[in-house]
Amino acid sequence: QVQLVESGGGLVQAGDSLRLSCAASGRTFSSYVMGWFRQAPGKERAFVATVRWSGGSTYYADSVKGRFTISRDNAKNTVYLQMNSLKPEDTAVYYCAATVGRHLYKTFPSEYNYWGQGTQVTVSS
Numbered sequence: 414q415v416q417l418v419e420s421g422g423g424l425v426q427a428g429d430s431l432r433l434s435c436a437a438s439g440r441t442f443s444s445y446v447m448g449w450f451r452q453a454p455g456k457e458r459a460f461v462a463t464v465r466w467s468g469g470s471t472y473y474a475d476s477v478k479g480r481f482t483i484s485r486d487n488a489k490n491t492v493y494l495q496m497n498s499l500k501p502e503d504t505a506v507y508y509c510a511a512t513v514g515r516h517l518y519k520t521f522p523s524e525y526n527y528w529g530q531g532t533q534v535t536v537s538s
Contacts, residue, residue: 414439415437415438415439415440415511415526415527416437416438416439417435417436417437417509417510417511417527417528417529418435418436418529418530419433419434419435419507419508419509419529419530419531419532420433420434420436420532421433421434421532422507422532422533422534423533423534423535424535424537425499425534425535425536425537426536426537426538427499427500427501427536427537427538428498428499429499429536430495430496430497430498430499431496431499431534432493432494432495432496433449433493433494433496433507433509433532433534434491434492434493435447435449435491435492435493435494435509435529436489436490436491437490437491437492437509437511438490440511442466442490442511443466443467444466444467444513444514444515445466445511445512445513445514446463446464446465446466446511446512446513446514446515446516446517446519447463447464447466447483447485447492447509447510447511448460448461448462448463448464448509448510448511448512448519448525449461449462449463449483449492449494449507449508449509449510450507450508450510450522451503451505451506451507451508451534452505452506452508452531453504453505453506456505458508458522459474459505460474460520460521461473461474461477461481461483461494461507462474462477462481462483462494463483463517463518463519463520464483464484464485464492465515465517466485466487467515469484469485470517471483471484471517472517472518474520477496477503480496480497480498480499481494481495481496481497482494482495482497483495492509494507496534499534499536500536501536501537501538502536503534503536504534504535504536505533505534506531506532506533506534507531507532507533507534508528508529508530508531509528509529510522510525510527510528510529511525511526511527512524512525512526512527513526
C-alpha cells in the first residue's frame with residue numbers, strides 16, 4: 414500500500430522560506446512521477462510542480478517558477494518542495510501525490526493515483 418506523508422508546513426511571513434517534505438513508502442518509486450499540488454479555501458486543487466523519480470527531471474507551474482524547487486532523495490524515499498520568497502497568495506494546503514509513469518507534465522489531480530493528507534502553509538503579509 415502506497416503511503417505519502419507530508420510535513421513541514423507552518424505560518425510564515427511574506428518573503429520567508431519553507432521546505433515541505435513528502436515521505437513515500439509501500440512501493441519502489443523509480444517508475445513514478447511525484448507531484449505537489451495546493452488548494453486554497455474555496456478554490457480547486459492546483460498543480461505546483463512535478464519531479465520524475467528516475468533522473469530527477471522537473472516541471473513547474475508558472476506561478477511558482479523561480480521561487481520553488483522540487484527535488485527527491487532516493488536514499489530517503491522523500492520528495493521535497495523548497496519554497497522561497499513566499500507570498501500571501503501561496504497560502505494553501507499543500508498535497509504530495511504519486512502516479513505511475515514517466516510523463517512529467519501531469520498537471521491534473523485526476524492523473525494521480527496516490528495522495529498524502531496535506532500540510533497547511535500560511536503566509537502572512
